[in-house]
Amino acid sequence: MAASTPVIITRPGERGDVLATAIEARGHPVARLAAMRLEALPETPEQRAAWLDFDHFRRVVVVSPFAAECLAEALDRFWPQLPLGIDYYAVGTATAEALHRRLGVRVHVPPTAAGEDTSEALLTLGSLRTLDDEKVLLVAGEGGRPLLAETLAGRGARVTRLALYRRRLLPPTPALAERLAAGDFRALVVSSGEILEYLARWCTGAALNQPLIVSSARLATLAGKLGFRAPVVARGATPTALATAVADACDPQEADVDQDDLEKG
Structure with missing residues (x-):
């Protein structure tokens, strides 16, 4: 060739x-x-409620760089200064870099493993193993795999999943x-x-x-x-x-x- x-x-x-x-x-x-083209979705009442109560969440899990950008845009409008006491998680390094660049926060990332899907890898973190009644915000796009939400809920978390964008093929x-x-x-x-x-x-x-x-x-x-x-x-x-x-x-x-x-x- x-x-x-x-x-x-x-x-x-x-x-x-x-x-x-x-x-x-x-x-x-x-x-x-x-x-594929990624398109931000119009704000919904559920999203607005989550932004207003953002300080009630103990952990925030973000599944993609575009989700991180959408999250940052929303928080800029509602929280000039981010609340303390929230742990941030990203499924990969690019998402973590976007969160750190836009929000200036420390981000937990999955351990590196050859060929391992980042969602499964993220769930191996010790800080996500026991989530008794903790409020967790999962920021993602429309559709996608239910693994993260279902596993976190199974570990005791009260999960709010927000779809902030759609994928258009x-x-x-x-x-x-x-x-x-x-x-x-x-x-x-x-x-x-x-x-x-x-x-x-x-x-x-x-x-x-x-x-x-x-x-x-x-x-x-x-x-x-x-x-x-x-x-x-x-x-x-x-x-x-x-x-x-x-x-x-x-x-x-x-x-x-x-x-x-x-x-x-």
């Missing part, structure tokens, strides 16, 4: 920009496939749809199960045989069910982890040499 054949990435917005830069730094051109451009159909790409990088299921309809046998880079074992299992034959699980969803997995999948000989050098060292 030609060296100019791109790696297709599906991560939207600024995070996609960072991922593209990380992959390009490894020597691979990138094609951006805008498969977008079809590939004709040029990218053609690439997917022909398998004309070095690798496809997906860190969302919703996007993976959506794009599978454009992927023919040629595409299903190309490397698919995913951010968790859960997504790899889903990929197998959808017919993808070469899923590669990155060591997390960070740009560095995904770019490393791309390099390992696209340049396996170089990866073997690097590993040999590490073992010799």
Whole structure:
């Protein structure tokens, strides 16, 4: 396959920009496939009540960088100074960075584990194991997995789940749809199960045989069910982890040499 054949990435917005830069730094051109747009939802009475009573929550769990941005926008309007005594949690480092940048708060993040989904990893934190009658705010988008809310409630928390944004799926451009159909790409990088299921309809046998880079074992299992034959699980969803997995999948000989050098060292 030609060296100019791109790696297709599906991560939207600024995070996609960072991922593209990380992959390009490894020597691979990138094609951006805008498969999803995130849209903030209008404020509801339930949201307004939560913002007014924000100081009643003991813990706040945020599931994505965009959720963190939406939360910060709301709190700026209701709380010029944040109340004390609240612990903040994020499912990944990008979300934690957004919370710290926008709110200046210390954020608990899940322990790093190769190929482990960040929701499951977050739930292993000791401070989330016993939540007897504690009020917990879960900030997310519409839909999504119920794992966090159900597990926290099962541990005794009184959970308020607020959906602050919606995900809108977008079809590939004709040029990218053609690439997917022909398998004309070095690798496809997906860190969302919703996007993976959506794009599978454009992927023919040629595409299903190309490397698919995913951010968790859960997504790899889903990929197998959808017919993808070469899923590669990155060591997390960070740009560095995904770019490393791309390099390992696209340049396996170089990866073997690097590993040999590490073992010799």
